Amino acid sequence: MSDYIKITETPSDHNHLEKMDTQEILLKINLEDQKVALAVKEVIPQIGLLVDGLEERFYKGGRLFYIGAGTSGRLGILDASEIPPTFGLPHERVIGLIAGGDTAIRKAVEFAEDNREQAWEDLLKHKISELDVLVGIAASGTTPYVLGGLEEAKKHGILTAGITNNPGSPLAELADIPIAINVGPEFLTGSTRMKSGTSQKLALNMITTALMIRIGRVKGNKMVNMQLSNTKLVDRGTRYLMEGLNLNYKEAEKLLLEYGSVKKAMEALKK
Known part of the structure; x- marks a missing residue:
């Protein structure tokens, strides 16, 4: 593991939060949030490589898998769950997996993210293959569940990408396509559900929306394949x-x- 600065753990640029009134807290959170879209802009070339790799494989019947723990895992599941209603594809084409299983979507499962072998076991249940693409999501870039899954996927010739908020992290170094979004320190030190999570959501929106447009699930600017579910x-x-x-x-x-x-x-x- 190479040395790197774990930006997601560096102290907030704002101190004495408990002394701020409500408006000051909200304004300063918003000030930090304004940095997120610009940070995502910096990694658009890497996101483009991932979309192109996905397009090539999707035409051959391939799938997109997300793996993550905690907030990152939930965001992957959220993005995957929106594909069938929005674009009319089967649930099996974009799949989100979280450390600890479905229970962890609502309630944290202790130490689930520390199991380095579990992600690959979860992926094998879906018969992952070289036609598929695996995207690991981890703000820290050090989550064992995610790293273990990507390591095994690479051994089996599967294209991998890593979405992290720590450039130079193990995930960024391991993934075929590293997407390292540097949003700086969190308003609340280490709380990666904030800017880091927001940046991940923006990146996931871009990945699947661009992919669905590229494979013909959009006409003009309309969702012409959406499910008529309400x-x-x-x-x-x-x-x-x-x-x-x-x-x-x-x-x-x-x-x-x-x-x-x-x-x-x-x-x-x-x-």
């Missing part, structure tokens, strides 16, 4: 068809419900 989404899809096909509301709604998605309805009418 009244709001049916109404949204209906309005997409009204705009795209010059139909009235009733015509568009009938067409949408008949074919089950905006894309299928558009293709059917054009034929």
